[in-house]
Amino acid sequence: MYAPGDVRVIDAPDPQIEQPTDAVLRTVVACVCGSDLHPYHSMTPAPEGRAMGHEMIGVVEEVGAEVATVRPGDVVIVPFVWSCGVCDFCRAGLQTSCRIGGLAHAPHTGGAQATFRRAPLADGTLYRIDVDEHDDRMPGLLTLSDVYGTGWHAAVTGGVCPETTVTVIGDGAVGLLAVLSARRLGAERIILMGRHEARTDLGRRYGATDVVAERGEAGVDAVRSLTGGDGTHVVIDAVGHLPAFEQAMGVVRDGGRISRVGVPQYAEGPIGRDQFARNVTVTGGVAPVRAYIDELLPGILDGSVDAGAVFDTELPLDEAAEAYRRMDARESLKVLLRP
Secondary structure, eight states: OOBTTBOOOOOOOOOOOOSTTOEEEEEEEEEOOGGGHHHHHHOOOOTTOOOOOOOEEEEEEEEOTTOOSOOTTOEEEEOSSOOOSOSHHHHTTOGGGOSSSTTTTOOOOOOSSSSEEEESSHHHHOEEEOSOTTOTTHHHHHHTTTHHHHHHHHHHHTTOOTTOEEEEEOOSHHHHHHHHHHHHTTOSEEEEEOOOHHHHHHHHHHTOSEEEOOOHHHHHHHHHHHTTTSOEEEEEEOSOSHHHHHHHHHHEEEEEEEEEOSOOOOSOOSOSHHHHHTTOEEEEOSOOGGGGHHHHHHHHHHTSOOGGGGOOEEEEGGGHHHHHHHHHTTSOSOEEEEO
16 A cells, blocks of 8 residues: 555565564465555555555465474464464463564564465464365454454453343444354344444344444434433444544443444543543453454354355455455445455
């Protein structure tokens, strides 16, 4: 990506092993994420361009001398944050704070929207799966690299359980998979706030019991009307813009929890006396999806969880610019890319 709206597919040097803990991957499937649309709208122009993408399934082509858990030919899920797997944060399931990788120390490796990619910290990051690279379940498996794990993280940090009512703000892939996750965790009342009918229909299929299309104060009033005036125990913000967080504050029940997993596009928000007086907990954050794969993978493999339904469009990698355009125009929910 070179500037807002300027996405190009170019030739680049093939990645090489740079550290003995590296692997080189060949991309099987990748995709465009809703968070990729933020720079698509507002990035500072960069003459050298910025490699894009962070979600992929790959085949291991080559490994460094110290890599022990994967070998050439393995099909692997590639979580969107590199992690060593052995530091205290990784052992605690917070790979996003890995002391070697994570968000703070992330190596520069190029993007996932490419034919090949270098994978640092291969042993701690890559998750080998016993499937063929042509397996029909690839769309569902791909969601484990980010969006399904992020939706699950939202529901888990929000404390969803059978006794909680839930509101999900946002009908993108993460919001819809947060609905699915809330249902899997036992929530019986799930209100989806979204206004794109094809998406909210999928949300109902995933477990939403109610859909509220209104936004702002009208949306807040609608949710409170559905909940006897109280709001819901858990609110998941899967958008990341300030109006969504303000809406979350409006529909959360006193003593409830707001779980933010949409990447915040604002520096200040309504964290003040209202939140304090009502004992509202604000939680969520960047999802350590590597920690959730063990739990979520079986449902994808046995077909009981259709997380891959969020992919409503597939394009060749060469048409990545069209993928961005379609998602930005809301013509596609989520676009899968194949080299």
